[in-house]
């Protein structure tokens with residue numbers, strides 16, 4: 387029986403390779419700013435979500451090293467035992483301040499957050515309305531909940547309004563959306579979503595993984611739209627992208643956060659993040675709050691790249707952020723383009739189905755990219771345009 391299973395696995399892997407859908411791991415030898423060495427070859431990294439370059443910031447690194455000296459490496463136990471430290475409380479206070487909420491709690495990753503919080507936010511009689519392009523961790527969180535799920539068309543307020551109005555529900559209605567869509571780079575219509583949720587007495591759960599540190603002068607998507615704080619808004623985000631560290635958080639009212647602490651399985655049954663990670667996140671968020679130059683540089687770089695794409699007529703999405711995808715007709719076209727980029731020392735890998743419907747090179751911009759890095763990327767766009775099969 388097991389023999390057959392392994393034959394079946396090999397057959398499946400062989401088919402993935404045939405269809406250019408096989409994924410493999412990369413051996414990164416070193417990272418220095420946005421310079422990355424993979425299998426001994428140097429590239430400029432255009433695939434990182436380290437939007438502000440904070441993972442490499444001297445103060446952020448120093449904070450981690452100090453925490454290791456004081457507390458050691460691992461958390462050793464879950465938060466509800468003695469896995470957390472005073473640093474966790476400090477970070478949670480900062481996050482609540484950043485997002486303007488009463489309270490916050492840190493979780494071990496964005497994936498853990500969505501798959502742990504959504505199942506305890508939604509109850510059996512509830513209905514979740516979910517944008518069709520929401521992140522996989524939201525989709526899995528909804529699957530783990532006992533609530534009914536209704537998918538609305540991507541960022542389509544009319545579709546959501548109609549679906550929410552015509553659906554009767556014994557429990558509560560919950561709308562869930564990415565703020566910045568991770569593969570398309572567009573921003574959710576949060577103002578309209580807020581108004582619908584207020585009118586319909588629904589909960590709005592936002593995943594601000596790619597908005598935190600990027601939008602609203604670093605405070606995130608809610609601030610970007612200048613929306614008021616309301617009890618019915620749950621703000622989740624990650625520490626793994628512009629914060630440059632690891633982990634996630636959720637911000638909301640005292641009772642909501644207390645409920646998550648007492649019910650979210652990914653919080654209760656998992657070891658707390660290492661103190662060094664928490665310390666580096668604190669240092670990072672302080673920089674985001676106090677120093678706006680990194681955010682300004684990020685947007686300057688982003689605007690230059692979006693402008694170049696428009697001038698050259700390359701195909702992209704309705705991106706409004708540092709996530710800038712180049713779209714291709716086929717996986718082969720995307721892979722050829724990625725090779726052209728590689729030949730110029732640019733690392734920007736292909737994202738293919740089933741992660742996305744349309745194959746793409748997902749370029750991400752950082753404040754840590756130098757003027758020369760951005761010029762090299764634009765040179766690669768030009769080279770791409772000269773190819774016979776182009777985007």
Ligand code: PMP
Nearest residue numbers: 495496497521523568595624626
């Ligand atoms: N939500 C969104 C929108 C994401 O893009 C990601 C990661 N790509 C996650 C959640 C998961 O976050 P993490 O990597 O911290 O698990």
